[in-house]
Amino acid sequence: MSARRRMLLKVIILGDSGVGKTSLMNQYVNRKFSNQYKATIGADFLTKEIQFEDRLFTLQIWDTAGQERFQSLGVAFYRGADCCVLVYDVNVMKSFDNLNNWREEFLIQASPSDPENFPFVVLGNKVDVDGGNSRVVSEKKARAWCASKGNIPYFETSAKEGFNVEAAFECIAKNALKNEPDEEIYLPDTIDVAGGRQQRSSGCEC
Amino acid sequence: MQEAELHDLSDDPDYVASQQQGSGGSENQKCTRKSNGPTEPNGSEVVYSKDNVAIHPTQYASERISGRLQLIKRDLSLFMTWIPYKQSASYGVGQGSRVKLPEKDRNLYTIRAVPLTDVRSIRRHTPTLGWQYIIMVLTSGLAFPPLYFYNGGVREFLATLKQHVFLVRSADDANVFLVNDLQDPLQRSLSSLELPRAVPVANVASSSSSLASVHSDDNSNQRSNADYHDSSFSPTESVGRHRQKVRDPARDLSIQVLEKFSLVTKFARETTSHLLRESQIFDNIGGYEKQQQVHSSPVKNQVGGDPVSQELQDKNQIISDPLEKIACRNGKLCEAAATLVGTFELIDSKEAEQQSLVWGKPRLPPLGHEEWATFLDEEGRIVDSKALRKRIFYGGVEHGLRKEVWKFLLGYNEFHSTYAEREFLETMKRSEYETIKHQWQSISPAQARRFAKFKERKSLIEKDVVRTDRSIPFYDGDENPNVGLLRDILLTFSFYNFDLGYCQGMSDLLSPILFVMEDESEAFWCFVSLMERLGPNFNRDQNGMHSQLLALSKLVEFLDSPLHCYLRQADCLNFFFCFRWILIQFKREFVYEKTMRLWEVLWTHYLSEHFHLYMCVAILKKHRKKIIEERMDFDTLLKFINELSCHITLEATLKDAEALCIIAGENKAACIPPGTPPSLPVEGGLLE
Ligand SMILES: Nc1nc2c(ncn2[C@@H]2O[C@H](COP(=O)(O)OP(=O)(O)O)[C@@H](O)[C@H]2O)c(=O)[nH]1
Ligand SMILES: [Mg+2]
Numbered sequence: 001m002s003a004r005r006r007m008l009l010k011v012i013i014l015g016d017s018g019v020g021k022t023s024l025m026n027q028y029v030n031r032k033f034s035n036q037y038k039a040t041i042g043a044d045f046l047t048k049e050i051q052f053e054d055r056l057f058t059l060q061i062w063d064t065a066g067q068e069r070f071q072s073l074g075v076a077f078y079r080g081a082d083c084c085v086l087v088y089d090v091n092v093m094k095s096f097d098n099l100n101n102w103r104e105e106f107l108i109q110a111s112p113s114d115p116e117n118f119p120f121v122v123l124g125n126k127v128d129v130d131g132g133n134s135r136v137v138s139e140k141k142a143r144a145w146c147a148s149k150g151n152i153p154y155f156e157t158s159a160k161e162g163f164n165v166e167a168a169f170e171c172i173a174k175n176a177l178k179n180e181p182d183e184e185i186y187l188p189d190t191i192d193v194a195g196g197r198q199q200r201s202s203g204c205e206c
Numbered sequence: 207m208q209e210a211e212l213h214d215l216s217d218d219p220d221y222v223a224s225q226q227q228g229s230g231g232s233e234n235q236k237c238t239r240k241s242n243g244p245t246e247p248n249g250s251e252v253v254y255s256k257d258n259v260a261i262h263p264t265q266y267a268s269e270r271i272s273g274r275l276q277l278i279k280r281d282l283s284l285f286m287t288w289i290p291y292k293q294s295a296s297y298g299v300g301q302g303s304r305v306k307l308p309e310k311d312r313n314l315y316t317i318r319a320v321p322l323t324d325v326r327s328i329r330r331h332t333p334t335l336g337w338q339y340i341i342m343v344l345t346s347g348l349a350f351p352p353l354y355f356y357n358g359g360v361r362e363f364l365a366t367l368k369q370h371v372f373l374v375r376s377a378d379d380a381n382v383f384l385v386n387d388l389q390d391p392l393q394r395s396l397s398s399l400e401l402p403r404a405v406p407v408a409n410v411a412s413s414s415s416s417l418a419s420v421h422s423d424d425n426s427n428q429r430s431n432a433d434y435h436d437s438s439f440s441p442t443e444s445v446g447r448h449r450q451k452v453r454d455p456a457r458d459l460s461i462q463v464l465e466k467f468s469l470v471t472k473f474a475r476e477t478t479s480h481l482l483r484e485s486q487i488f489d490n491i492g493g494y495e496k497q498q499q500v501h502s503s504p505v506k507n508q509v510g511g512d513p514v515s516q517e518l519q520d521k522n523q524i525i526s527d528p529l530e531k532i533a534c535r536n537g538k539l540c541e542a543a544a545t546l547v548g549t550f551e552l553i554d555s556k557e558a559e560q561q562s563l564v565w566g567k568p569r570l571p572p573l574g575h576e577e578w579a580t581f582l583d584e585e586g587r588i589v590d591s592k593a594l595r596k597r598i599f600y601g602g603v604e605h606g607l608r609k610e611v612w613k614f615l616l617g618y619n620e621f622h623s624t625y626a627e628r629e630f631l632e633t634m635k636r637s638e639y640e641t642i643k644h645q646w647q648s649i650s651p652a653q654a655r656r657f658a659k660f661k662e663r664k665s666l667i668e669k670d671v672v673r674t675d676r677s678i679p680f681y682d683g684d685e686n687p688n689v690g691l692l693r694d695i696l697l698t699f700s701f702y703n704f705d706l707g708y709c710q711g712m713s714d715l716l717s718p719i720l721f722v723m724e725d726e727s728e729a730f731w732c733f734v735s736l737m738e739r740l741g742p743n744f745n746r747d748q749n750g751m752h753s754q755l756l757a758l759s760k761l762v763e764f765l766d767s768p769l770h771c772y773l774r775q776a777d778c779l780n781f782f783f784c785f786r787w788i789l790i791q792f793k794r795e796f797v798y799e800k801t802m803r804l805w806e807v808l809w810t811h812y813l814s815e816h817f818h819l820y821m822c823v824a825i826l827k828k829h830r831k832k833i834i835e836e837r838m839d840f841d842t843l844l845k846f847i848n849e850l851s852c853h854i855t856l857e858a859t860l861k862d863a864e865a866l867c868i869i870a871g872e873n874k875a876a877c878i879p880p881g882t883p884p885s886l887p888v889e890g891g892l893l894e
Binding site: 017018035036037038039040041042043044045060065066067069070072073076077092094 | 662665666669670672673674676677709710711713714744745746747748780782785786789790794840841844845848
C-alpha cells in the first residue's frame with residue numbers, strides 16, 4: 001500500500017459551477033484553454049507526473065460537477081484526498097460566499113483523519129475578465145478569509161491566460177505531499193510558493 | 207410467493223414411496239451407495255450411482271449410448287455426472303455392423319459434474335410401456351437429452367436427489383420437479399420467479415429445434431421478428447411454442463443441434479445461472495482457478511455449425527469470459543475451455559468466435575417516410591403503436607422523420623391522435639409556452655436584483671448553454687441564436703417546473719431535441735415530456751439516480767456475476783462510474799447522430815423502460831475481462847469508463863443489451879423495482 005500511496009497524490013477541485021475548475025485543471029495538465037469544455041457531469045480526473053528533486057509523483061486531479069445537487073456523490077470521489085482546492089470566480093460574489101460551504105462539505109464527506117490540518121488551497125479565478133473591471137471580490141477580502149481558516153494559501157489565477165496556474169498547482173502538490181503521513185517523504189523547498197507562507201498553524205481561528 | 211408454486215409431494219404415491227425409501231432407509235441407502243461407487247480421493251462422495259443409463263442420439267433406441275449416472279457430493283454442493291462406457295461395452299449391442307459413434311461424439315454427450323444449482327427442473331417419464339427416462343432442464347432454459355433408465359430407478363434417483371437439494375413438484379405438471387438448492391433467500395426468491403418458466407421447457411428435442419430456429423432467425427435479415435419477440439420476450443416461450451410440433455423427445459436429436467445447444471447453453475449459463483451459484487461458492491475470483499482444475503472437462507468438437515451471418519461476428523466479446531481461458535485461438539482445438547460446470551463445452555475457438563452469443567436481432571435500417579406512412583391511417587392516427595415502437599427499436603428513425611416521430615415517442619403527441627387534433631394541440635401549446643416564458647421575461651433588472659434565486663438560476667443556465675455542443679454546426683460560433691434558444695427554453699422550463707428548476711445535464715438533454723424540432727415551443731414541450739421521465743435524475747436528493755444505480759448493480763449481479771463479484775471486492779458497487787451514462791442517457795458517450803439514434807430506441811420502451819440499464823450492463827460486460835484482469839480500482843475504472851466515450855459501437859451494444867434484456871426475462875422485476883426512473887411516476891404521485 002505505502003509504495004503506491006506514496007507515489008500518488010490525490011487532489012480534489014471544488015467550487016461553484018462555472019468558476020473554471022475544469023479549465024484550471026486542463027490549463028495545468030495540458031497547458032491549454034478551450035472555450036468548448038462541457039459542463040462536468042459526474043466526475044473525472046487528470047493526472048500529471050511531477051518531480052521533486054529526484055522523486056517522481058503522480059498528481060491525480062479530480063474535477064467534479066459543481067452543482068450542489070451532485071454533492072452526495074462526493075463521498076465516493078473525495079475519499080483519500082491529499083489536498084483540496086477551493087475555486088471561486090473573482091467576478092461572482094456568490095461563488096466566493098460559497099467557499100465555506102464547499103470547505104465544510106468536503107470535510108464532512110472526505111472525513112480526513114486530521115480535519116484541522118487538512119491542506120486546502122484557494123484560487124480566485126478569472127482575474128483576466130474585463131481587465132479586472134468586473135471584479136467583485138477583492139484580493140484583500142479573499143486573503144482575509146483564507147487567513148481565518150488557518151492560513152490557507154491563496155492564488156489569483158486566470159485559466160484562460162495561464163496566469164499563475166503553474167505556481168498554484170506547485171503549491172497544491174506540495175501541500176498534498178505534506179499531507180502524506182509517510183515519514184520518508186522529504187519536503188524540498190526548491191519550489192517558490194507565491195501565496196504566502198506554507199506553514200500552517202494548527203489552530204483554527206473560527 | 208413460492209408456496210403458490212408448490213404442490214405437496216405427498217399426494218403422489220410414487221413419490222411417497224420413493225421418499226420413504228430415501229429418507230426412512232437412509233442408513234441402508236448409505237451402504238448401498240458406498241458399495242456402488244468409491245469415495246473419491248478429493249473429498250467428494252458418490253451419493254448415487256446408476257448403471258445402464260443411456261441416451262439416444264438418434265431416434266433409434268438401438269443407437270443408444272449407455273453409461274453411468276452418478277450424483278456426487280463435494281463440499282456442500284451436489285453434482286451430477288453421466289459418463290458413457292467405453293465404446294465396445296454397450297454401444298450398438300446386436301448391431302455390430304453399424305457404424306460406431308466416433309469418440310468425439312461420445313464426449314459430446316458426456317455430462318461432467320453439472321452442479322444441481324444449474325438444474326432448474328427434472329421431468330420424469332415413466333411410461334407403462336417402454337423405458338423410463340428423465341429430462342433435466344437447466345436454469346438457462348435448455349436441457350440435456352433424455353436419460354433413459356434401462357434398469358428402471360427414476361424414483362430412487364429422485365428420492366436421493368430430494369435428500370440433497372430442494373425439490374418441489376411443479377404446480378402445472380405432476381411429472382416436473384423443480385430443483386433449487388439455493389441458500390440465500392434473495393437468490394431463492396430470484397429463482398422462484400423463474401419457476402413458471404421451467405414448465406414449458408420440458409423437452410430436449412423441442413428446445414433444440416427452437417434453438418435451431420433462433421439461429422436461422424439470426425441468419426436472415428429480412429425475416430420479421432414476429433415469433434421471437436412477441437408479447438413475451440423470454441426465449442423459453444418460443445421453446446414452448448415449438449414444443450407442440452415434436453412428440454418424440456428423441457427425434458430430431460442430432461449432433462449438430464446439440465452443438466448449437468451447447469454453445470447457447472454455455473452462454474446462457476454464464477449470463478444467468480452462473481451468478482446464482484458463484485457468488486455463493488466463491489468469495490474471491492482467485493477461487494475460480496482452483497475450481498477450474500477440479501471440474502475442467504475439455505471436450506473437442508470439430509463439426510461445423512451453420513454459417514453465421516456477418517453481423518454476428520462483432521459479438522464475440524460478450525461471452526468472452528476471463529475465467530474460461532481460451533488458451534489457443536485460430537483453428538486449433540481448444541483444450542482449455544474449462545468451466546465450472548463442464549457440461550457441453552467448447553470446442554473450437556474459431557467457431558466459438560463466430561457463433562458467440564447472438565440473441566439480439568439484426569438491426570434494421572432506420573424507419574423512412576414510405577414505411578412511416580403505412581403506420582398512419584387516413585386521419586393520421588397510429589394504428590399499431592406497438593408495431594411502430596418495435597420497428598423503431600430495431601432500426602431507429604431517418605433524420606428527416608425525427609421531428610414528427612419523436613413527438614410520439616416522447617409522449618407529447620398521443621399515438622391515437624389525428625392530424626387535426628395534433629394541429630390544435632400545437633397551437634394551444636404554443637401560446638401556453640409563450641405565457642410561461644413571459645413570466646421570467648417580465649422580471650425587470652431591478653426586480654431581479656432582489657430575486658437571487660432567479661439570478662442564480664439564470665446564470666447557471668447561461669454558463670451551461672455556452673458549453674453545450676458548441677462543436678455542432680447548429681450551435682457553433684459566437685452569438686449563435688440557437689444557444690439563446692437553449693437558454694430561453696431551459697429558463698422557461700425552470701419556471702414551468704420551479705421545484706425541479708435547472709440542473710446540470712439538462713442542457714445536454716435539450717440540445718438534440720431543439721436540433722431536431724427546430725422550433726422553440728415544440729422543443730420545449732418535447733423536453734417537458736422527456737423530463738416527466740428523467741426529472742428524477744435531477745432531483746435534489748438524487749434518489750432517482752441512486753435507485754437506477756442500485757438497479758444496475760442488481761442487474762449486473764444477475765447477468766454477470768463474476769463482474770459483480772469483482773466490483774464488490776474492488777469496492778466499486780456504488781456504480782458511480784456509470785453516473786454520467788445514466789444521468790444524461792449516454793449523451794456524452796456517442797457522437798451526436800448516434801446519441802439521437804440511441805435515444806429514439808430507448809424512448810420506444812419496447813423491451814423495457816430501463817433499456818439504458820441493459821446498455822450499461824452490455825458495455826461493462828464487454829469490457830469485464832479487462833476490468834477484472836487489470837484489477838481496476840475505483841479511480842482507474844472511472845477513468846476507463848469516461849474514456850470509453852466515443853469508443854462504443856452503438857449497434858453492437860444495442861444488440862448485446864437486447865440479448866441481456868431477454869435473458870433477464872422475468873427477473874427484471876426483482877432487479878428493477880417499480881417506479882425506478884425513467885418509469886413514469888405512479889398516478890396521483892405527481893405534484894401538479
Ligand atoms: N475569461 C475567463 N474565462 C474562464 C476562465 N476559466 C474558465 N473560464 C470560462 O468559464 C466557463 C466555465 O469554465 P469551466 O472550466 O467549465 O468551469 P467549471 O464548471 O468550474 O468546471 C467556461 O466558459 C470557460 O471558458 C478564466 O480564467 N478566464
Ligand atoms: Mg467543470
